[in-house]
Amino acid sequence: MYQVVRNEKYDFIGQSYATVYPNLHKYPATMLPQIGIEIFNELDIKSGKLLDPYCGSGSSFASGLECGLTEMHGFDINPLAILISKARFTKVSVNEIVATKKELRNNVYEFLKNEKNIETLKPPKITNIDYWFSTQVIANLAIIKNFIEQIQDENIRRFFLIPFSETVRECSYTRNNEFKLFRMKTEDLLRFNPDVIGIYLKKLEDTISLYSNYYYPKLDKNVTVNVQYSTFQPKDEYFDVVLTSPPYGDSRTTVAYGQFSTLSNEWLGVDYARKIDGMLMGGVKPKQNIKSGIIADYISEINKVDSKRALDVSAFYNDLSFSINQVAKSVCKGGKSIYVVGNRNVKNVQLPTDQFIAEKFERNEFKHLITYKRALSNKSMPSKNSPTNKAGKTVNTMLWEYVVICEKKR
Ligand SMILES: C[S@@+](CC[C@H](N)C(=O)[O-])C[C@H]1O[C@@H](n2cnc3c(N)ncnc32)[C@H](O)[C@@H]1O
Numbered sequence: 001m002y003q004v005v006r007n008e009k010y011d012f013i014g015q016s017y018a019t020v021y022p023n024l025h026k027y028p029a030t031m032l033p034q035i036g037i038e039i040f041n042e043l044d045i046k047s048g049k050l051l052d053p054y055c056g057s058g059s060s061f062a063s064g065l066e067c068g069l070t071e072m073h074g075f076d077i078n079p080l081a082i083l084i085s086k087a088r089f090t091k092v093s094v095n096e097i098v099a100t101k102k103e104l105r106n107n108v109y110e111f112l113k114n115e116k117n118i119e120t121l122k123p124p125k126i127t128n129i130d131y132w133f134s135t136q137v138i139a140n141l142a143i144i145k146n147f148i149e150q151i152q153d154e155n156i157r158r159f160f161l162i163p164f165s166e167t168v169r170e171c172s173y174t175r176n177n178e179f180k181l182f183r184m185k186t187e188d189l190l191r192f193n194p195d196v197i198g199i200y201l202k203k204l205e206d207t208i209s210l211y212s213n214y215y216y217p218k219l220d221k222n223v224t225v226n227v228q229y230s231t232f233q234p235k236d237e238y239f240d241v242v243l244t245s246p247p248y249g250d251s252r253t254t255v256a257y258g259q260f261s262t263l264s265n266e267w268l269g270v271d272y273a274r275k276i277d278g279m280l281m282g283g284v285k286p287k288q289n290i291k292s293g294i295i296a297d298y299i300s301e302i303n304k305v306d307s308k309r310a311l312d313v314s315a316f317y318n319d320l321s322f323s324i325n326q327v328a329k330s331v332c333k334g335g336k337s338i339y340v341v342g343n344r345n346v347k348n349v350q351l352p353t354d355q356f357i358a359e360k361f362e363r364n365e366f367k368h369l370i371t372y373k374r375a376l377s378n379k380s381m382p383s384k385n386s387p388t389n390k391a392g393k394t395v396n397t398m399l400w401e402y403v404v405i406c407e408k409k410r
Helices: 033-042 059-066 079-089 094-112 115-120 135-149 154-171 186-191 196-218 257-267 273-279 296-305 307-329 353-362
Strands: 004-006 049-052 071-076 224-229 239-244 331-341 366-375 400-408
Touching: 033 059, 033 239, 033 331, 033 400, 049 059, 059 071, 059 079, 059 239, 071 079, 079 154, 079 196, 079 224, 079 257, 094 135, 094 154, 094 196, 115 135, 135 154, 135 196, 154 196, 154 257, 257 273, 296 307, 307 331, 307 353, 331 353, 331 366, 353 366, 353 400
Parallel strands: 004 366, 049 071, 049 239, 071 224, 239 331
Antiparallel strands: 331 400, 366 400
16 A cells, blocks of 8 residues: 655755755756755665766755765766766865966956957857857856866866856846746846856855865765766666656656756757757657556546647656666665655646656565655745646646655565
8 A cells, every 4th residue: 555644854844955055056956955864864874875867966965975875876967967966076175176266267367358369269159149148248258168178177177167057047148037948028138237257256256165165074085976977877786775856747848957957058068958858858759658557547637638748748757667667676675765756737637756656666676665745845946837738827736745765675
């Protein structure tokens, strides 16, 4: 019997992401590291190898690090996610970062003294660049990027790209409080004249401060966080615990990770930046709907009103199912899987993703231990969407999140 328990301890009312581990860069739908910390304490997990197959900006590693885990592995196919995760969990000398910052600032100001210098820089390859950036902003971003690229040490260079990516977003014509790419209103655009270099240096300063206070002291020599730009690559019975928050649905109709990251990814040199949402889970439509298991009846309900949406939903659960099969065989006997998910609403049908996950693990030699239901108040994602796809008609998509805990049979 599938058991869901409302557990208020996991609500973390009044707490934000920053309460425990401030992130170094914004990312959509981040998982609260507090959830992982609490669950590790409850399950008495203090060591072992951790896996996050959809690691995003790396919140699960923050939970692992806080609880003493030293070997962690993550996968994601959004290059921006990998950049953030690597920057957060790679040990670099703070003194070297500070010295490099000084050098970079001097170089930038020297360069700016001669207006002709800008002509020596290669223009960046950004789709519709003038639609998203003013000429002035493009020039200043290109100058900063030029000097970041000259940093020899790969880890330090990556660190400097974090505030750069944040600056790209802040100085573009995008509406900054939205995850999707929307341009500001014309009247706002005319007044918009950001001090790019000033913003970058301030963000760099803040990133250094967060890193040296929250990350550096915990990144001992024996800690390894291995993050790969890839879909999950299985490894037989290798991991002791999986902690992850998979997407809630396909990227186009739920959280558009690719769109959120597009301008940053393009400035970072990713030439397929605009294709990322189609590459994420649920991106490729199947020929037919899922016909078995807990999710089949729900998809069949959606199919009655919208057959295309039913196929989108099937695509997502097909991918999630395939991934769980791979993850399950990669966990050691007695190992735990912890999935933090939301049950999205499509065409007024609430999809039981939590039960789907438990069911899939149970079919792969796991036992479902328990699912905790927590009030969703902290996640940085829209709480409403338009599941009917009619403009203005919105419903609350997810007010709850589910922490699905399973154990591999011994
Ligand atoms: C809910 S977010 C994870 C957020 C993360 N827990 C954090 O706190 O930053 C889901 C992630 O799954 C990634 N993703 C989607 N499809 C994927 C796939 N097929 N393989 C690997 N990662 C994928 C997205 O790029 C996104 O970063």
